[in-house]
Amino acid sequence: MGSVDESDKYLLNRHTENHFTAGEIVRDIIIGVSDGLTVPFALAAGLSGANASSSIILTAGIAEVAAGAISMGLGGYLAAKSEADHYDRELRREQEEIDTIPDTEAAEVAEILAEYGVEPHEYGPVVNALRKNPQAWLDFMMKFELGLEKPDPKRALQSALTIAIAYILGGLVPLLPYMFIPVAQKAVVGSVIVTILALLIFGFAKGYFTGNKPVWSALQTALIGAVASAAAFGMAKAVQG
Amino acid sequence: MGSVDESDKYLLNRHTENHFTAGEIVRDIIIGVSDGLTVPFALAAGLSGANASSSIILTAGIAEVAAGAISMGLGGYLAAKSEADHYDRELRREQEEIDTIPDTEAAEVAEILAEYGVEPHEYGPVVNALRKNPQAWLDFMMKFELGLEKPDPKRALQSALTIAIAYILGGLVPLLPYMFIPVAQKAVVGSVIVTILALLIFGFAKGYFTGNKPVWSALQTALIGAVASAAAFGMAKAVQG
Numbered sequence: 001m002g003s004v005d006e007s008d009k010y011l012l013n014r015h016t017e018n019h020f021t022a023g024e025i026v027r028d029i030i031i032g033v034s035d036g037l038t039v040p041f042a043l044a045a046g047l048s049g050a051n052a053s054s055s056i057i058l059t060a061g062i063a064e065v066a067a068g069a070i071s072m073g074l075g076g077y078l079a080a081k082s083e084a085d086h087y088d089r090e091l092r093r094e095q096e097e098i099d100t101i102p103d104t105e106a107a108e109v110a111e112i113l114a115e116y117g118v119e120p121h122e123y124g125p126v127v128n129a130l131r132k133n134p135q136a137w138l139d140f141m142m143k144f145e146l147g148l149e150k151p152d153p154k155r156a157l158q159s160a161l162t163i164a165i166a167y168i169l170g171g172l173v174p175l176l177p178y179m180f181i182p183v184a185q186k187a188v189v190g191s192v193i194v195t196i197l198a199l200l201i202f203g204f205a206k207g208y209f210t211g212n213k214p215v216w217s218a219l220q221t222a223l224i225g226a227v228a229s230a231a232a233f234g235m236a237k238a239v240q241g
Numbered sequence: 242m243g244s245v246d247e248s249d250k251y252l253l254n255r256h257t258e259n260h261f262t263a264g265e266i267v268r269d270i271i272i273g274v275s276d277g278l279t280v281p282f283a284l285a286a287g288l289s290g291a292n293a294s295s296s297i298i299l300t301a302g303i304a305e306v307a308a309g310a311i312s313m314g315l316g317g318y319l320a321a322k323s324e325a326d327h328y329d330r331e332l333r334r335e336q337e338e339i340d341t342i343p344d345t346e347a348a349e350v351a352e353i354l355a356e357y358g359v360e361p362h363e364y365g366p367v368v369n370a371l372r373k374n375p376q377a378w379l380d381f382m383m384k385f386e387l388g389l390e391k392p393d394p395k396r397a398l399q400s401a402l403t404i405a406i407a408y409i410l411g412g413l414v415p416l417l418p419y420m421f422i423p424v425a426q427k428a429v430v431g432s433v434i435v436t437i438l439a440l441l442i443f444g445f446a447k448g449y450f451t452g453n454k455p456v457w458s459a460l461q462t463a464l465i466g467a468v469a470s471a472a473a474f475g476m477a478k479a480v481q482g
Contacts (some may be wrong), residue, residue, distance in 0.1 A: 035312050042308030043301065048299050059291050059480045060301040063473035067283030070469040071276050078461050082453045089452070116377040118370040125363035126354065136357040144385065202438065211330070212323045218318050228311040232304035239300045 045234030065171035073164030080156035173178020269403035287473030306412035312387020314405030323398035
C-alpha cells in the first residue's frame, strides 16, 4: 500500500471543496425557496379568506417577504459568523491543549481509535505519528474529536444572500396574481394555481438534487403549502369572525 | 497506554448522546424564536405604518404565525426524515462496498489517515484491525469518510415540534398588544417595546447558550428585528402609496 501522491491529494481536496460549496448553495436555495413559496402564499390565501382586498394582501405579503428575507438572511449571516468564531475559539483551545497537555490529547486520539476496536499496539504508531506533526495533529483533533470543519469566510455572506434572494423570489410567485387582479377572491385562485405548480416543480427539483424520490418530494412540498395555507385560512377566519 | 474500559466507553457514549440532544433542542428553540420574534413583529409594524387596523394586523399576524410554524415545523420534519433516509442509503451502500470491494475501502481508510501525515507502516495495523471488525469498519467509514452521524428517529418529530412551538410563542409576543389596543398606531408602540425587550433578552440568552458574547448577541438580535421591521415598513408604504 503506497502513500497517496501529494499532487493527487491536493487535487482531491480541491475537488471536495468545490463539491462541498455547490451543495451548500443548493441547500441555501432550498431553504429560502421552501419558506418563500409557502408562507407568503399561505398568508395571502388566509387574508383573502378573511375578505381582505388585493391591496391589503399585497401590502402584507410584500412586507412579510421583506421581513422574512432579512430575518433569514441577516440571521443566517450572523449565525455563520458566530460559528466561524466558535471554530476559531475551539481551534485555539485545542492548540493550547496540544501544547500544554500533549499526553492527554494523545490519550484522546487513542480513545477515538479504540472505539473502533483498534488495539493499543495497533493505534500506537498512528498516535506517535500525529504527535510528531503538530499541524496534522491539530487538524485531526478538530475533525475527529470535535467534528468541526474550517468554515470558509466567504460562505457567511454568500449563504445569507442566497437564502434571502431565494426567499424573495419564492415569495413573489404567489403574490404576483394579487398585483394584477384587484379582487382578492379572484386573485387567490390564480395564486393557488401558480403556487401549487411552483411547489410541485420546486419539490421535484429538490428531490432530484438531494437524492430523494422526486415525485414524492414534489407531493410533500405541495402538501406543506396546502397545510400551511389551510392553517392560515383557519386562523384568519377565527380572528376575523 | 491501556485500552479504554468497556463500561467507561458505554457511559461516555451515553453522556455524549444526552449532551448532543440538549444542544439540538436549544438550537431548535433558537431557530424558532429568532424568526418568530422577528417576522410577525416586522409584518405588524409594517402594516401599522400603512394605516391598517389592529384587526387586520392581528389577522395577518396570526395567519403568518400559523403558516410560518407549519412551514418551519413540517418542513423541518420532512427534511429530517429525508436526512435519515439518506443516512440509511449511504449505510447500505458503504456496507455493500465493504462486502464486495474491501480492498478499495481499505485504501480509503489509508487515504484518510495518510492525510494526517501518517505513514503506511504506521496506519497499516489500524487498517487491518478495521478489516477484521466489519461493524467497526462500517462505523468508521460512515463517520470519517462520509461525516455522517446516525440520526435518532425520535429527533425528527421532536425537532419539528420544538421549532413550531418556539415560532408560535415568539410570534405571539409582538402581536399581543394588537389584541388589546384597537388603534394600530398605539398598539405598535406597545409591540415595539415588548418585542425589542424580548429580542434583547432572547439574544442575550442565545449568546450565553452558544458561547458567544451575550451582550453582543443581544444587540445583534435586536438589530435584525429593527432592520426587518424597517424593511417591512418601507415596503408596506411603497405598496400602499
